[in-house]
Amino acid sequence: xxxxxxxxxxxxxxxxxxxxxxxxxxxxxxxxxxxxxxxxxxxxxxxxxxxxxxxxxxxxxxxxxxxxxxxxxxxxxxxxxxxxxxxxxxxxxxxxxxxxxxxxxxxxxxxxxxxxxxxxxxxxxxxxxxxxxxxxxxxxxxxxxxxxxxxxxxxxxxxxxxxxxxxxxxxxxxxxxxxxxxxxxxxxxxxxxx
Amino acid sequence: xxxxxxxxxxxxxxxxxxxxxxxxxxxxxxxxxxxxxxxxxxxxxxxxxxxxxxxxxxxxxxxxxxxxxxxxxxxxxxxxxxxxxxxxxxxxxxxxxxxxxxxxxxxxxxxxxxxxxxxxxxxxxxxxx
Numbered sequence: 001x002x003x004x005x006x007x008x009x010x011x012x013x014x015x016x017x018x019x020x021x022x023x024x025x026x027x028x029x030x031x032x033x034x035x036x037x038x039x040x041x042x043x044x045x046x047x048x049x050x051x052x053x054x055x056x057x058x059x060x061x062x063x064x065x066x067x068x069x070x071x072x073x074x075x076x077x078x079x080x081x082x083x084x085x086x087x088x089x090x091x092x093x094x095x096x097x098x099x100x101x102x103x104x105x106x107x108x109x110x111x112x113x114x115x116x117x118x119x120x121x122x123x124x125x126x127x128x129x130x131x132x133x134x135x136x137x138x139x140x141x142x143x144x145x146x147x148x149x150x151x152x153x154x155x156x157x158x159x160x161x162x163x164x165x166x167x168x169x170x171x172x173x174x175x176x177x178x179x180x181x182x183x184x185x186x187x188x189x190x191x192x193x194x
Numbered sequence: 195x196x197x198x199x200x201x202x203x204x205x206x207x208x209x210x211x212x213x214x215x216x217x218x219x220x221x222x223x224x225x226x227x228x229x230x231x232x233x234x235x236x237x238x239x240x241x242x243x244x245x246x247x248x249x250x251x252x253x254x255x256x257x258x259x260x261x262x263x264x265x266x267x268x269x270x271x272x273x274x275x276x277x278x279x280x281x282x283x284x285x286x287x288x289x290x291x292x293x294x295x296x297x298x299x300x301x302x303x304x305x306x307x308x309x310x311x312x313x314x315x316x317x318x319x320x321x322x323x
Contacts, residue, residue, distance in 0.1 A: 003196070004232060011228070011323035020225035028233060028242055035243045064244035065233075066258050101236060 004101050005094070018093055022187035023068070025100040029108075030075070031065045036108040037082050038063070051081035083112040088188070096187045196235040200319040201281040203305050212267070215285025216322040219265070224322060226259045227267065231319065234280060239271075251299035253306060254283070264288040268302040273310050281309060281316050 012018040038048050049059040054077070061067055062074070072088065079086035099107075113119060202212040216227065230245070234257075239246050246255045249268065259265035266286045272279055283305045286298035295301065309315050 004236070007232075007321070007323075011225075014221050017221045017225040017323075020222045021229050024226050024229035028229070031244070032242050065242050066244050066260060068260065103237065103241070105241065 002098065002101060005097060008097060012093060019187070022093055022096050025096050026188060027068045027070075028065045029100060029103060030070060031063055031067055032103065033108040034078060035063045036105050037084070037110060040105075040109045041082065041112070048078075048081055052077045082110070083114070084110050091187050093187050197278060198235050198238050199277070199279040200231055200235050201279060201316040202319050203281055203283045203309060204315050204317055205305075206315065210317060210320055212282045212285055213320045213322060215267075219322075220263070223259070223261060223263050223265060226261060227257075227265055228321065228323065230257045230259055231282075231321075238278065249299040249302075251303050254299045254302045256286075256299075266293065266298070268298055270302070270306045273306055274313060281306070282319065283309075 008018075008021070012021070038045070041048075043051075045059050045063065046056045049056040052059070054074075062078075072086075075086050075088075111117070202210050204210050208214075216224065219227065233242055233245055237245075245257070247258050249256050253270050253273070254268055255270065256266045256268050259267075264287055266288045267282055268284045268286055269280050269282045273281060283302040284298055286302075287294040293299065
């Protein structure tokens with residue numbers, strides 16, 4: 001059970017409160033991920049700024065959790081500089097909160113294309129096709145018990161976030177998956193993915 | 195969840211002024227404040243860039259929370275030895291580059307000094323939701 005979710009459950013009944021809280025999660029997670037990705041690549045702010053065609057002071061502003069005026073075009077430039085894809089999606093509040101709670105350097109790190117295990121191997125994993133057919137919830141169920149590690153047929157091992165579907169479901173009294181199937185209010189999640 | 199403990203300074207006469215300050219905030223500001231405090235409690239001062247800012251007064255830090263109302267809660271690390279904790283000392287705002295109340299970091303510094311002398315002058319953070 002997530003202590004944070006328990007604490008937020010009554011507070012999130014207020015619409016303005018939950019949207020403000022989720023927006024702060026977004027700001028914090030983007031700024032933190034930019035810093036983590038830069039450090040993962042052992043780049044200075046100046047080096048990353050040059051690669052993203054911006055000035056270093058501008059990058060310094062973006063790498064601060066106070067910043068809130070994100071634009072997709074700026075994030076695309078950073079994604080390009082990291083050699084990553086940018087993923088923008090609408091998200092349930094529960095997912096945003098759990099992602100925020102589990103945020104670590106490890107969960108925010110992403111491999112560049114040249115280190116992406118899926119594209120480094122000759123045989124493509126069936127993960128993507130499985131996800132398309134059965135949805136993310138089913139994928140997470142499939143990962144349950146693997147302790148976040150999935151061995152590919154080629155011998156490559158890819159790290160996945162530790163949270164499983166059952167943990168997610170238990171954190172929300174088992175209602176999350178029901179809600180995922182219906183129409184519900186969403187927060188916006190933006191992440192840079194490998 | 196929490197790796198770091200958050201405390202509120204308790205004034206010997208007026209009680210928990212942090213709680214009283216928080217209770218006067220609008221829901222939007224309150225959500226931002228609670229998010230910052232949750233961030234600090236869960237992730238500490240290292241992971242999130244810019245979560246804590248110096249004030250220019252020794253040992254006194256601030257959380258910068260932007261919005262129509264600029265919240266600047268003042269806090270200190272510890273102040274106990276070898277504890278992973280922060281103590282909220284004073285609820286403040288920033289208006290036109292000045293603190294409200296004026297000289298807030300100095301007030302906070304005095305509160306910290308009195309806390310160092312008597313560590314009973316704090317309680318676990320009383321969250322207003």
